[in-house]
Amino acid sequence: MDRIRIVGGSKLNGTIAISGAKNAALPLMIAALLTEETLILDNVPRLADVAQLQRILGNHGVDIMSAGKRPGDHQYQGQTLHISAANIIDTTAPYDLVSRMRASFWVIAPLLARMREAKVSLPGGCAIGTRPVDLLIMALEKLGAELTIDGGYVVAKAPGGLRGAGIDFPKVTVSGTHVALMAATLAKGTTIITHAACEPEIADVADCLNKMGARITGAGTPRIVVEGVEKLHGARHTVLPDRIEAGTYAMAVAMTGGDVQLSGARPELLQSALDVLTEAGALITVNNDGIRVARNGAGIRPVTVSTAPFPGFPTDLQAQLMALMTCAGGSSRITETIFENRFMHVQELARFGARISLDGETATIDGTAKLRGAPVMATDLRASVSLVIAGLAAEGETMVNRIYHLDRGFERLEEKLSACGASIQRISE
Ligand SMILES: CC(=O)N[C@H]1[C@@H](OP(=O)(O)OP(=O)(O)OC[C@H]2O[C@@H](n3ccc(=O)[nH]c3=O)[C@H](O)[C@@H]2O)O[C@H](CO)[C@@H](O)[C@@H]1O
Ligand SMILES: C=C(OP(=O)(O)O)C(=O)O
The missing domain is CATH 3.65.10.10 (Enolpyruvate transferase domain)
Incomplete structure (x- = not known):
């Protein structure tokens, strides 16, 4: 070692x-699951977590191309990823991939929103506390999903699609806000998220989602409003x-x-x-x-x-x-x-x-x-x-x-x- x-x-x-920020790059890569068109992300840092998420997305059938350096690129410039989730072949995120990284659990939101089902292992990540996912589950349930925990996996279903709702977080959660935001973009109707996390990475993801055709206002403040749309499309975004x-x-x-x-x-x-x-x-x-x-x-x-x-x-x-x-x-x-x-x-x-x-x-x-x-x-x-x-x-x-x-x-x-x-x-x- x-x-x-x-x-x-x-x-x-x-x-x-x-x-580029790890904690923005990871949810931005996950947001690519929301569309069948290509999401291009610039300034993605070369990190073990990014490589691991590439493997996780690959398991769902996502194609990721990392563009090489272009003439004039600064030696420290991060990589550009072209992420295409045209065909999602598997809605399960298995234990051996997800257990190593907290953010990988968040794939549950776009999979549920677009494919109406997901089966995702409970996450791992830094050992800094118990780090439950109850508030993420609460948010998805508010949006009309049915969730159960079975054999260490969260199994989520929304056969009729997600529906906009009020989601009030009892404590500030970055993960909960990311998940609610991503899921709400494709829900029918309006979602209002209150006591939302205001971290800049949330606003960065919302900014990218809006470029993809989402209708989000208020990201970066404690009250976020999302008008659901039927489909999202490709876009290009630079990680903050x-x-x-x-x-x-x-x-x-x-x-x-x-x-x-x-x-x-x-x-x-x-x-x-x-x-x-x-x-x-x-x-x-x-x-x-x-x-x-x-x-x-x-x-x-x-x-x-x-x-x-x-x-x-x-x-x-x-x-x-x-x-x-x-x-x-x-x-x-x-x-x-x-x-x-x-x-x-x-x-x-x-x-x-x-x-x-x-x-x-x-x-x-x-x-x-x-x-x-x-x-x-x-x-x-x-x-x-x-x-x-x-x-x-x-x-x-x-x-x-x-x-x-x-x-x-x-x-x-x-x-x-x-x-x-x-x-x-x-x-x-
Ligand atoms: C990949 C990523 O972006 N990680 C960051 C993210 O982690 P992460 O998104 O996991 O942190 P959260 O903001 O969700 O967690 C904040 C607090 O809420 C609790 N909680 C969270 C969810 C839940 O369902 N139930 C619950 O009780 C957590 O245990 C913790 O005590 O925000 C943290 C707080 O800024 C940062 O330290 C991490 O670097
Ligand atoms: C705690 C962190 O990461 P994770 O949420 O992925 O464990 C971190 O970035 O400091």
């Missing part, structure tokens, strides 16, 4: 091109930049010191994280090319932060912020409000000499002047990258084991960081 070796202590300086990747590199620069341009990053997608970084002592400037992050000389200041749905501080940056705070000049508090078990990085950060105590959903981090490199391993994607950030700032060698989580969500991580002066390499065995 591959590992990443880091020798810490170098400041980061240079430019990092931000990739990854705000979590941008925030991760911003935290890394704030920790090591240096000066890095995050090319293509969009500040409005991660304002809450930029505010926290500024409070912590990083210098953030917005320019035409993206966001510039620097920290020169000044120490890291402690912060108190709670994760929250967008536009709040994202849970997907919680572990990275915690890594940063291990070197703050004082005591920080980070509260995780979205997932009940998203502190798996705490015990691994302790291997670097970090001082963190946990009390329920709140971590108290007592900053230390220096971390020391160590062998570490993480069980989820963002926890893994928090260990990379700590390793970049720590004295001596860090070996990050079990890095397949990193490959799920960070495109060319070692390449991007090495180009900014980090000593980081992948060791393949």
Whole structure:
């Protein structure tokens, strides 16, 4: 299994091109199931999760062509996928494919909406909590589907097609909102989704669905209205930049010191994280090319932060912020409000000499002047990258084991960081 070796202590300086967002690319690829025409997606990141979803869609009979580089393409430009679901040959998404990735469960929505049936294994994904799908099931039932759970599969049927309805989510759910939105596009009549998730990836998917002929208003706000249409058609859409990747590199620069341009990053997608970084002592400037992050000389200041749905501080940056705070000049508090078990990085950060105590959903981090490199391993994607950030700032060698989580969500991580002066390499065995 591959590992990443880091020798810490170098400041980061240079430019990092931000990739397309994993959490937008995945539902956008799934949305291709809604039409028999071709959906072309630009700026799709080359990630393990994207490759896995290609296999899952392939199993349903979807043809996916990845266009090669064109002359003039920037070396960091993501891939273009031509996705054609002209013939759906199988409406079952099997356990061995779906269990590895949370978002793959969402195929249930377009399959049900277009084929009127679906059988999808209960999902897997990052081990950060129980992650039930009750609200996704509730949303599909509201739209008139009948759902049962049988042998680890959700079996869904809507023989007469889906019907528009009111869907009121009792808590904000990104997955629930994606599923409700996709299913409602082909339902008969109007669907009104309230307490919808406002994450930018939802608005990006709605934008693409509208290009495909859907009639959606209000995406990106808590109230989304969908007028169902009979058919969707092909379209071309560019995946929005990854705000979590941008925030991760911003935290890394704030920790090591240096000066890095995050090319293509969009500040409005991660304002809450930029505010926290500024409070912590990083210098953030917005320019035409993206966001510039620097920290020169000044120490890291402690912060108190709670994760929250967008536009709040994202849970997907919680572990990275915690890594940063291990070197703050004082005591920080980070509260995780979205997932009940998203502190798996705490015990691994302790291997670097970090001082963190946990009390329920709140971590108290007592900053230390220096971390020391160590062998570490993480069980989820963002926890893994928090260990990379700590390793970049720590004295001596860090070996990050079990890095397949990193490959799920960070495109060319070692390449991007090495180009900014980090000593980081992948060791393949
Ligand atoms: C592929 C993708 O986009 N993943 C993101 C998505 O995950 P995901 O879509 O799984 O997260 P949700 O927003 O759905 O989950 C939020 C909370 O709602 C709960 N819940 C959710 C569904 C349900 O049916 N019942 C229920 O109780 C979850 O357990 C969690 O406590 O949003 C999370 C929150 O921003 C991010 O951390 C993940 O990176
Ligand atoms: C939790 C994440 O992914 P997933 O929902 O696919 O597990 C993530 O992207 O941080």
